Amino acid sequence: MTAPLPGGTPLLELRGVSAGYGPYRALFDVSLEVAEASTVALLGPNGAGKTTVARLCSGLVRPTSGRVVFAGAEITGLPPWRIARAGVSHAPEGRSVFASLTVEENLALELASLGRRGMASALARAYDLFPQLSGRRRQLAGTLSGGEQRMLMLARVLAHPPRLLVVDELSLGLAPVVLEQVYATLHTVRDAGTSMLVIEQHASHALALADRVVVLDKGTVMYAGPTAELGDLRTRFLG
Amino acid sequence: MHDLISALLRGFPIGCVYGLVAVGVVLTYKTSGVFNLAFGAQAFVSAAVYFVLHVRDGWPIAPAFAVAVLVVAPVVGFVLDLALFRHLRSAPPIARHVVSIGLLVGIPAIVVLALHFGTSPAYGPRGIVPGGLVVYRFGEYAVSRDELTTIVVTFLAVGLLSALLRLTAAGLRMRAVVESPRMTELAGVNANRVGSLSWMLSGLFAGLAGVLLAPLFPQVSADNFFLLIVAAIAAAAFASLSSLPLALVGGLLLGLIGQLLATWLPTGSLLAQGLRPSFPFVALFVLLVFWPGLRRRRESTDPLAAVDPPPPQLAADVRSRELTLLTRALTVVAAGVGLWWVLAVANAFWLLLVTQAVILSIVFLSVTVITGMAGQISLAQAVFAAIGAFTTAQLANRFDVPLLVTVLAGAAIAAIVGALLALPAVRLGGIHLTLATLAFALFFENVLVKVDWIGGSAVPPRVARPVLGPIDFAGDRSFFFLSVAVLVVVGSLVMLVRAGTTGRFLRALGGSEVAAAAVGINPARARVTAFALSAAIAGLGGGLLAMQQGQANYQADFSVGAGLFWIVIVVTLGARTVEGAVQGGAALKLFPQALKAVGLSLTWQPVLFGLGALTFARHPEGIVEHGKRTSLAAVQRLLDRRTRT
Structure with a gap:
């Protein structure tokens, strides 16, 4: 689909990024990378700045300083739709669905670029993934239950896996059974070559999926390295 | 029976006009999230341009229509989006409504200035078909060519728009952007371009409505368009602000009921004098309060609203003590000087x-x-x-x-x-x-x-x-x-x-x-x-x-x-x-x-205040509050520098 990057170039790179909301600062000089075909778990306590990192990756928040590089090209300050077309898919936390559109319209919006045939197969994949949704194609997304809305949001990004998938607080509001199923899907998607940045409170699931882990606290990077060497940080922050 | 049918026949074209504007209002609401009170003002722009070109300057119908409706109207919509509403897409709804009220005040004044309309309205608007006043007779009943055009165009336009919104990818994107521009962008869609398209489309519709409506009134004036929009809003409320065909039905009902009241209420009675002119307002109020479709409606909110920084505190709440004292002292001095000036210097x-x-x-x-x-x-x-x-x-x-x-x-x-x-x-x-x-x-x-x-x-x-x-x-x-x-x-x-x-x-x-x-x-x-x-x-x-x-x-x-x-x-x-x-x-x-x-004409006042809405789009806290915040911050920096040295 896309040309492989020259050896050693990470797929996504944050270089010394600071960011915030109005007068409130959330991140201070954060650097992290996601190598191609790898998965990074981003962990940390509440208020550490994890969600802000996710928003930086997709362009929802612009850095006040520092650079964001994706696939060797600078994407700092680009509008979210350009970054999305470049191959970054961001599944925001919470019930991020279009409440006034139907289930199928929610999916179609994301998959419009695939053409009619591509869309049909992607839709089939989405309903395969979450059979519960297939009976509700014409229902308004706002009338789904909380868990179903999360499913719909994940179906949107998983039906057509991008180059880089950024998932924020995946486990929030999902029943344990569904969560197992979603993580099984993520494993398949990862094995098919999609890179991932997974933000989680449930550290164990994310760590099982990831090669590397980054721990954030109070807007700075506390630890970055292989999952295996996390050591006592794990107990300190992640229970 | 004869009275009833002729009342219905008279009410139908009027109802179509109400419906047309109501559809426009619902369309703008659905595709841009703005309850556009200035829709009537936008319609007025095209009506005025058409009048100037066709009636005053003697252009043939086709080029005048093309310029007024196909060029000017979408351009107005595009400019409104580019200058104002684009910046307010994630702002609270109240900010958007204030801007649309500002436009309602400002746009007609701009038109009057730009087209040299003078202060008095222009008389004798004409329709968009030649010989619009030609009347077709069906037995005892009569319909004019202008009225027929209005009816046909209305139904065509509503059908096409409904199909566009429901069935096409562009319509889907427009509806998505209204709910959350950010999530739409995450799906790889350029929300700004979609927004511009939405505004051009609703602008086009406003222009079309404008030239169709103009011949109903003896003159082209902004006031008529404003009153019309109230009736149209009632029809839009009937459609719960969401269904285009229902908006048309609501408009037709209003037109018909209005004509029935005119026919049946004895002329000269208090009820006729009171109820007839007020019918659209009463209908709007009653619909707003009692219509179940509206009661159930909750404005859907952007799930990604948290990306915006929280609204700033009042400047007065966060400034330091010295600065508070300084501001108060200055206020007292200013008030004192003002009083002195009024009492000692000012004339009557x-x-x-x-x-x-x-x-x-x-x-x-x-x-x-x-x-x-x-x-x-x-x-x-x-x-x-x-x-x-x-x-x-x-x-x-x-x-x-x-x-x-x-x-x-x-x-x-x-x-x-x-x-x-x-x-x-x-x-x-x-x-x-x-x-x-x-x-x-x-x-x-x-x-x-x-x-x-x-x-x-x-x-x-x-x-x-x-x-x-x-x-x-x-x-x-x-x-x-x-x-x-x-x-x-x-x-x-x-x-x-x-x-x-x-x-x-x-x-x-x-x-x-x-x-x-x-x-x-x-x-x-x-x-x-x-x-x-x-x-x-x-x-x-x-x-x-x-x-x-x-x-x-x-x-x-x-x-x-x-x-x-x-x-x-x-x-x-x-x-x-x-x-x-x-x-x-x-x-x-x-x-x-x-x-x-x-040495400027007073017409400039609404223009400038309307344009004040422009600055409001950037500082929804208000110009004074914004100026206060920046100047206080500057003075505070000065104070800090002095204490440090």
């Missing part, structure tokens, strides 16, 4: 102007309460002021009540009316409340003002100046002092309320209605209180204004148009602070003098 003319500015500041404090504190836009503030003025006049003239008592009675009656109006309407909140107040204001203007014991006869009732014990306020100077004293009292009251329980409740409601209710705040009660207080302040100001003018003159001082103007001024300058209201009063009265000094 300026004294009059400044007194009016002071009284208007009092009226504008009512906007501070309802918009700045409760976060609701009321378009009935001028009516509350009028109620205060009329109460003052009627009680004093009929029952010889002392004037200072009548003013307070006026405030009390305004408060009661405000609370009664708010009771059914507060539940609605947001744009629905705004529309309910607009319906009430227009009802008041078209029906109640003409009632003998309210607005008096054709001549505005006279009002004298009050006497308090030994002090006679008949002199302009003493009356000026009275006004200033009332302003100080009301201003302090507003600040106390803002800092007190009611203010805190209202701020909590603004943050999250659900969370506020969960800690035991009764939203309806807090809002009704705010409404009543706001109406009382407006009534008090209205009574004072009547005394100052010597008469309660509805047309000159309290019309619905004036009320729209007031809201725009106060909100653009700063609705959250007392200073904002005072500066609004000053701006309204002194700005025309500044224009006169520069």
Whole structure:
């Protein structure tokens, strides 16, 4: 689909990024990378700045300083739709669905670029993934239950896996059974070559999926390295 | 039977016109999230351009239509999006509504200036088909060619639009952008381009409506288009702001019922005089309050709204102690210099102007309460002021009540009316409340003002100046002092309320209605209180204004148009602070003098205030508040530097 990057170039790179909301600062000089075909778990306590990192990756928040590089090209300050077309898919936390559109319209919006045939197969994949949704194609997304809305949001990004998938607080509001199923899907998607940045409170699931882990606290990077060497940080922050 | 059918035949084209505009309003709401009160003004632009090209300059129909509808109308929509609404896509709905009210005031004034329409409306608009007045007869019944065109174009346009929105990818994107521009962008869609398209489409529709409507009226004037949109809004409410075909049905029903009322109600009866002209307003109010489709409707919110920084605190709340002292000292000095100037230097003319500015500041404090504190836009503030003025006049003239008592009675009656109006309407909140107040204001203007014991006869009732014990306020100077004293009292009251329980409740409601209710705040009660207080302040100001003018003159001082103007001024300058209201009063009265000094026509005033909405789009806190924040920050930096060295 896309040309492989020259050896050693990470797929996504944050270089010394600071960011915030109005007068409130959330991140201070954060650097992290996601190598191609790898998965990074981003962990940390509440208020550490994890969600802000996710928003930086997709362009929802612009850095006040520092650079964001994706696939060797600078994407700092680009509008979210350009970054999305470049191959970054961001599944925001919470019930991020279009409440006034139907289930199928929610999916179609994301998959419009695939053409009619591509869309049909992607839709089939989405309903395969979450059979519960297939009976509700014409229902308004706002009338789904909380868990179903999360499913719909994940179906949107998983039906057509991008180059880089950024998932924020995946486990929030999902029943344990569904969560197992979603993580099984993520494993398949990862094995098919999609890179991932997974933000989680449930550290164990994310760590099982990831090669590397980054721990954030109070807007700075506390630890970055292989999952295996996390050591006592794990107990300190992640229970 | 014959009467019934001919009434239906007459009502049908009118209903189509209502429906056309209603469809346009719903279309704009669905594709851009703005309840576009300026839709009528946009329609007026195309109608005026078409009139100028076709009737005045003698262009043939086709090129005139192409320029007015296919070029000018979408360009207007595009410019509105580019300059204003694009920046407000993630802003709270109240900001968008204020901007659309600003445009409602500003656009017609711009048209009048740009097309050299003069101050009087242009007569003799023509339709978009040759020989529009040719009448086809079916037995005893007759339909003109213009009417037939309207009917055909309306149904075609509604069908095409519905299909576009429901069936195409572009329609899907437009609906998605309204709900959350950010999530749409995450799906790889350029929300700005979609937004521009939406506005061009609804602009095109407004233009089409404009040229179709124009021949219904004897002249092309913005007022007609404004009144038309009220009926159209009622039809849009009937469609629960979501269904295009239902909006058309609503429009048709309104047109037909209006004609049936005209046929059946005995002419000359009080009911006919009262009910017929007010029917659209009454229908709008009743629909807003009772229509179940609207009651169920919750404005869907952007799930990614948290990406925006929280609204800034008031500059006065965060500044340092030294700076507070400095600001207060400066305020006292400025007030002192102002008083000295008024008393020692100003002549009678300026004294009059400044007194009016002071009284208007009092009226504008009512906007501070309802918009700045409760976060609701009321378009009935001028009516509350009028109620205060009329109460003052009627009680004093009929029952010889002392004037200072009548003013307070006026405030009390305004408060009661405000609370009664708010009771059914507060539940609605947001744009629905705004529309309910607009319906009430227009009802008041078209029906109640003409009632003998309210607005008096054709001549505005006279009002004298009050006497308090030994002090006679008949002199302009003493009356000026009275006004200033009332302003100080009301201003302090507003600040106390803002800092007190009611203010805190209202701020909590603004943050999250659900969370506020969960800690035991009764939203309806807090809002009704705010409404009543706001109406009382407006009534008090209205009574004072009547005394100052010597008469309660509805047309000159309290019309619905004036009320729209007031809201725009106060909100653009700063609705959250007392200073904002005072500066609004000053701006309204002194700005025309500044224009006169520069030699510009007074038509520029609404233009400039309408354009003030432009700055508002960037600083929804208000221009004054924004300026205060930046200047305070600069002074604070200076102070910090001095203490450090």
